[in-house]
Each structure stands twice: as C-alpha cells, then as structure tokens.
Amino acid sequence: MKLIEYPDAEMMMMDLADTLASELKNCLLVHEHASFAVPGGTTPGPIFDSLCAVDLDWSRVHVMLTDERWVPETSERSNTRLLRERLLIERAAGAKYVPLYAEADTPEEKLDELADALTPELPISVLLLGMGADMHTASIFPGADQLEHALHGNDRLVAMRAPGAPEPRITLSAKVLKAAMSRHIVIVGGEKRAALERARQLPPEEAPVAAVLNGSIVHWAER
Numbered sequence: 001m002k003l004i005e006y007p008d009a010e011m012m013m014m015d016l017a018d019t020l021a022s023e024l025k026n027c028l029l030v031h032e033h034a035s036f037a038v039p040g041g042t043t044p045g046p047i048f049d050s051l052c053a054v055d056l057d058w059s060r061v062h063v064m065l066t067d068e069r070w071v072p073e074t075s076e077r078s079n080t081r082l083l084r085e086r087l088l089i090e091r092a093a094g095a096k097y098v099p100l101y102a103e104a105d106t107p108e109e110k111l112d113e114l115a116d117a118l119t120p121e122l123p124i125s126v127l128l129l130g131m132g133a134d135m136h137t138a139s140i141f142p143g144a145d146q147l148e149h150a151l152h153g154n155d156r157l158v159a160m161r162a163p164g165a166p167e168p169r170i171t172l173s174a175k176v177l178k179a180a181m182s183r184h185i186v187i188v189g190g191e192k193r194a195a196l197e198r199a200r201q202l203p204p205e206e207a208p209v210a211a212v213l214n215g216s217i218v219h220w221a222e223r
Helices: 009-030 045-051 079-086 090-094 111-121 147-152 174-178 190-199
Strands: 002-006 034-038 061-065 067-069 096-098 126-129 157-160 169-172 183-188 217-221
Touching: 002 009, 009 034, 009 045, 009 126, 009 183, 009 217, 045 079, 061 079, 061 111, 067 079, 096 111, 111 157, 147 157, 147 174, 183 190, 190 217
Parallel strands: 002 217, 034 061, 034 126, 061 096, 126 183, 183 217
Antiparallel strands: 067 169, 157 169
C-alpha cells in the first residue's frame, strides 16, 4: 500500500482526477477500451466534477460502479443517479455505462445477467474505491450476510445485505477488485485515517478494505 497525503481535500480531488484521466488515456493507447469502476456516495463527487470535462476518447471508456444499492435509478439513494448527474455529463456523456442494477425485486434475480455483462470489462483498467469508517469498501461490509463469499469466492458479483443498510446491495467481489490493473482508494478526515490504520492490522473479515490494500494507492486529506 502506498499512502499519499494532501494539504486539503479540494487539492486531492483535483490531483486524483488528473491521475485517473492520465491512466485512462494511457490505457486507451494500447487497448481498444478502458473499463473504469468508481464508487457511489458523497466523497467522489468532486472528482467526477473534474473528470467529466477531461478531453479523452470517452466513447472507448466503459464506466461502472463498484457497488449499487438495489433501488431504481429514480431513487435519491441510487449510485447510478449520482453518476448520471456528476460524471456521465459534458465530455464524459459519451462514455458507455455498464449497470449494476436491473428492474427486479431482489438482486439475486438479475445477478447472472449483470455478471455476464460485466465479464467483457474485466480485468478493470482503472479502479477507484472509497472506504467507510467501519472499514467497508464497495458494499463489502463487516457482518454482511455474504461477507465470506464476497471476500473469498470466485463470483464476479455478490448480492449483500448488511446490518444498518436499508436495502440490499450488489457489489463487485474482492477477487474482481484485487485484479484491477490500477487501484486507488480515496478517504477524507481523521476518523477514516484512523480506520485505515486499524484495517492494516486486521483480517478482511473484520476490516474488508484490508483485502485490497496491498497494491493500492491510498489518497488522504484531513479536510
């Protein structure tokens, strides 16, 4: 794991957006397309605001989420909605979007279909992850019903239900996350920095982010 500390979060978000754009451009020099997996939540929003205006061949960039809440895109809790509002606009509107949600009551009903659509995108070219104060990443939560499977199984996608999560989730598995060609983790604040340090000493069953720390670049700013 490599840790990069920034003077403030605004500078971090701009620098990280530049880094991700550069990696996507380099990937497109040697590959027909680049797969780009990103988290939902509030933290990456400023990164998306910068990335969407970058001049690159977005038609060859395939954007996907690392995880999704099992809610329609019209829901305010939809990560897809966040992407459409903040990343898949301006120049980035030309990117191909690979969904992790399809209309059904439960994620299990669409798991195979979504996994099949994901297969041509693997391994992920450029991966951006977040981390919660509880040391979860993507939707691989401590105490989740399919935690062991998500950490150690061979499936590409896992349906998850976790304590405190109001709806089911669908998440890329640790196997898929670890296979990414480039992997970045972005965190903000003292609480998450402390959580990161704890995760470095814990097994993935207690701190799921520990499963992907090796080989990752962690970007951190206090505020």
